[in-house]
Amino acid sequence: MEAIETSVKQHSIVSDFKEITKMGLSLSVVFSSIAGYLLGAETVSVKTLIFLALGGYFMVGASNAFNQIIEKDLDALMERTKNRPIPAGRMSVNTAFLIAAIFTILGIGVLYTINPQTAMFGAISIFLYTSVYTPLKTKTPLSVFVGAIPGAIPFMLGWVAATNDFGIEPGTLFAIQFFWQFPHFWAIGWFLYDDYKKGGFYMLPTGKRDRGTAVQTIMYTIWTVIMSLIPVFGFTGKLYLSPIAAVVVGGLGFVMIYYAFKLFKNMTSHAAKQLMLASVLYITLLQVVYVADKFLRHLWI
Template sequence: MTQPAYNPPPASQAYPLPTDWRDFFALTKPRVMTLVIFTGLCGLLAAPTTINPVLGFTAILCIALGAGGAAALNQWWEADLDAQMKRTQGRPLPAGRMDRTSARDFGMALSAMSVFIMGVAVHWLAAALLLVSIVYYAVVYTIWLKPRTPQNIVIGGGAGAFPPLIGWVAATNDVTLMPVLLFAIIFFWTPPHFWALALFVETDYARAGIPMMPVVAGEVSTRRQVLAYAVLLLPLAALPWWLGYTHALYGFSALGLSGLFLALAVPVGLRRTAPGDAMRPEKRLFAFSILYLFALFAVLVADRYVMGWMA
């Protein structure tokens, strides 16, 4: 006799399966948090002042806790939407391994703890920026922007752009142009990065009723905008060098990495997809975009220490 297909229980079910620590860890979106921690650390290390290692570790820990808390609140709010998308059905809430109240309380506890510790141990300017980043992602992006406008990623990109700014400010206790440029680089990197993903999971977003750009404006418009942002990213990434904040190591690396990013965005923008191409251009761009940000910020730190030592 044919067995009926298994359907995951709804996120709001009354009797969830047993929860363990891995489900709480999954709520923090560890893959995303890796990039958050790395860019935050690079912002801290690239700052022109030296911070006590214990305070530096505390600042990065708070950035990680804040990002994890915001991610948990995001999944608490979007549990029913996640249940409709293949990409997210295995998360703790849509899979029925956790109740929504636990996820909400966990997210709020992490968020509050991160801001409080940052303020007490480091300083309150960094704590204020951390609080703004959490609210921006958990409220402005998740609750307001994402379900209402196809520009959700453009405006909401600010949420993911905060870590290097917070790291820099944690070290210097000051907001200057350089950390704002680091913020801007991630802000303009986010749309082509995320829209490349959205292009090959478009049906998921359409099924869940989320107005992502490919769903609302169509693939052609989305592809053109991916290319436009890639064009803008190239001079922006090199701007810290042109303004004299970094050395040639960062400058030439930024131009090379951004040039390759643009080269991968061209076939996405012009829709040069070969029939039966398993590795579509947007998948190649999405994969490289993650490497791009890691490499760019790693070079930023190397530029400060290596070139500074040589000078």
Template sequence: MKWGDLIKLVKFRLTFLVVFSASISFLIGSKVNGGDINWINWIKLIIGGFLITGAANGFNEIIEKDLDRLMKRTADRPLPAGRMTNGQALVLSLLMGMGGTYLLGNLNLLTGFLSVFAIVLYAFAYTPLKRKSPISVFVGAIPGALPPLIGYVAAHPKIDQIALIVFGIQFMWQLPHFWAIAWVIDDDYKLAGFRLLPTGTRSRVSAVVIFIFTLALLPVSLLPTWYHYGGYYVGVVSLICSVIFLYQAFVLMRTLEVKSARSLMFGSFLYLPIVQLMFLFDFINK
């Protein structure tokens, strides 16, 4: 087993983005909890979050090994390519899951509980649903939106209004983000029998649903300003980013082209870190 195979097993880039959103929310939670940042706990969150996410991805790839072999995008992953056995992946995933749970549970019990809940929901609810119903995207959006909530309660062990706002922004963002990806690689997904677009196909109705949920993201992104947790900086930046994002969704609805979905996908990669960083900047400087 090579180091590169472990990187692919844990889906390093995805895991990095997950940990990034959790670390930003940890800093926001630290401000709420008195303003002093416990950097040791921040490091524990990063390492624990990385291990938890890596474990969830590992379990996902064990379950989907035979399906990954059918898709060009995933055929070279270590399990379908035969460079790693199910047993090796299972041991690694269990060790990462236990190590991550220990580190995050050491911060507080709520953080540990949410982390275990994220693994279970992602690996054992979302993963099998992907072949059964487009509802899987809504189910998957819950563990996908838990990282900022986990990061927040790691510093401020209480699910309050700010915690729900950071969760809500990432939850609503997850939907157009994932549907854009599903639109781009729908041909590959079909090879494995995945039904992830709203109607299961690249149809006008699917595009309309994507546009509606992108539109719904706009008011949710303004909640930090509405409830006075952030100032006008985060409000203006969130509004501009949301309007651009909405325009990209409109173009997809109008053209139904893979090129438009790809633009929406790349737009989503920029949207979330910009909005989260501005919320942090505005909140700390209030």
């Protein structure tokens, strides 16, 4: 009996740790960072990849832990978040703060061992997410604009980790993921509108699930696809996309645009969920295509 209780307790601690750091989200950020690194690196360093993955995980984990500390009272009001460790009473604020502080130090420290610029962008990401984006979420829909900045950093962070330089190439990677944030989060804000409303969060650009929000979602989806195709024209330095890869990316973009128009047509939570899933598929496969295209081109050369 004691062994069972101990097992349950340990499972709860592990689960709460995963939830306070949002392990799933953190791993997706690590994926983006690694993709950016592979795009920028002339020679792949396994050591740098490991440090980038660890630093990225610590960075996002810290941001999420700070976010849940700040929003603990609001999280308790929403169905989606009321069972998080702090509002549910399974973790104290002091424990969460300790995790966030340790992750911040480890994240910036590990990224600094790669190069100072990588650490700087990591620190900017944590600051913007916790000190600007989080407080603004209950005040203005413009919070999504601010939140899109730290959300777009991981893809370009990998390139900076590989090159110790910020130029047109990482700037383009940043722009792609920056514009992508809007349809992605507005889709989430649409189908979680009622739950967000309980916590006082107004994430949609017009504050409502209306045609105005749907039109802006379409516009930013199109901008995302346009930004994703710019490297095929050779304007972005060492970041280049072959015509064949551009066709694939364009096809992925067409799917995402289709679901954005479907949201405009149907104006339903189901359509918003479909767009959200399409957006996740888009950014994931886009990064895979970019990396595969680079290495296949090098093989052919």
